[in-house]
Amino acid sequence: MARSSSGRPLGRAFFDRPTTRVARELLGAVLTVRAGGDVRSVELVEVEAYLAHDPASHAYRGPTRRNRSMFGPPGTLYVFRIHQVVCANLVTRPGEAVLLRAARPRRPAHANPSGPGRLCRVLGLTIADDGQRVGPRGRLSVTAPRPRPRPDLVLRSPRVGISRAVDRPLRFSLAGDRWVSRPRPRAT
DNA sequence: GAAAAGATTACCT
DNA sequence: GGTAATCTTTTCC
Numbered sequence: 001m002a003r004s005s006s007g008r009p010l011g012r013a014f015f016d017r018p019t020t021r022v023a024r025e026l027l028g029a030v031l032t033v034r035a036g037g038d039v040r041s042v043e044l045v046e047v048e049a050y051l052a053h054d055p056a057s058h059a060y061r062g063p064t065r066r067n068r069s070m071f072g073p074p075g076t077l078y079v080f081r082i083h084q085v086v087c088a089n090l091v092t093r094p095g096e097a098v099l100l101r102a103a104r105p106r107r108p109a110h111a112n113p114s115g116p117g118r119l120c121r122v123l124g125l126t127i128a129d130d131g132q133r134v135g136p137r138g139r140l141s142v143t144a145p146r147p148r149p150r151p152d153l154v155l156r157s158p159r160v161g162i163s164r165a166v167d168r169p170l171r172f173s174l175a176g177d178r179w180v181s182r183p184r185p186r187a188t
Numbered sequence: 189g190a191a192a193a194g195a196t197t198a199c200c201t
Numbered sequence: 202g203g204t205a206a207t208c209t210t211t212t213c214c
Contacts, residue, residue, distance in 0.1 A: 048195070050195075056195075057195085058195075061211090064210075064211075065210080065211095066209085066210055066211080067210095080195080080209095080210095081208080081209065081210090082194060082195065082196055082208095082209090083194075083196050083197075083206075083207060083208075083209095084196080084197080084206075084207060084208080085196050085197070087195060087196080089195085099195055101195085115196075115197075116195070116196070117196055117197065118196095118197085159195075160195075160196095161194085161195055161196070162194095162195060163193090163194085189213105189214090190212100190213085190214085191211105191212085191213080191214095192210105192211090192212080192213090193209105193210095193211085193212095194208105194209095194210095194211105196206105197205105197206090198204100198205090198206090199203105199204090199205085199206100200202100200203080200204075200205090201202090201203085201204105
């Protein structure tokens with residue numbers, strides 16, 4: 001599969017749009033985390049949308065101490081802990097977010113970011129990053145896919161690992177990409 | 189204050 | 202394919 005180069009930095013205007021659309025357009029985007037001289041980056045191949053009035057969403061019952069970042073401005077990072085692992089989301093509109101599920105490694109090339117917890121581990125994201133804003137000057141930056149994935153390669157399927165609203169097709173992934181996590185999505 | 193559940197992963201058969 | 206690990210937040214009594 002072709003490796004993309006890095007496009008323009010995505011900011012508030014990109015994230016302040018309907019969540020499913022942001023999710024779909026994040027496929028192929030490059031995430032970069034800079035810590036001191038260390039640079040790590042991946043290219044997204046799988047995400048999930050969590051919407052308002054969505055029983056599967058952490059924001060469903062309103063703001064709490066844990067999920068308050070989900071109500072921050074567009075482009076806020078929401079990091080939460082599950083079991084021994086952390087997972088990261090990008091907030092779109094208040095109360096809605098895109099879970100970053102899997103990616104193709106870029107730097108380092110041998111990393112394995114296939115899975116929400118592994119993706120965070122590869123990028124070095126921790127709970128301390130919760131609430132940060134992404135941006136070209138920040139620790140975490142996101143750049144537009146280049147080239148854009150072919151629309152016919154974007155798959156929609158049910159989300160993974162949840163127990164409510166299990167049938168909503170809010171998981172977006174790139175068809176046939178080896179880095180998409182399990183279970184493999186079935187084309188619709 | 190106690191109990192349950194969880195947007196996962198690694199390792200077992 | 203099934204299950205244990207492991208621990209914090211949320212929820213319920």
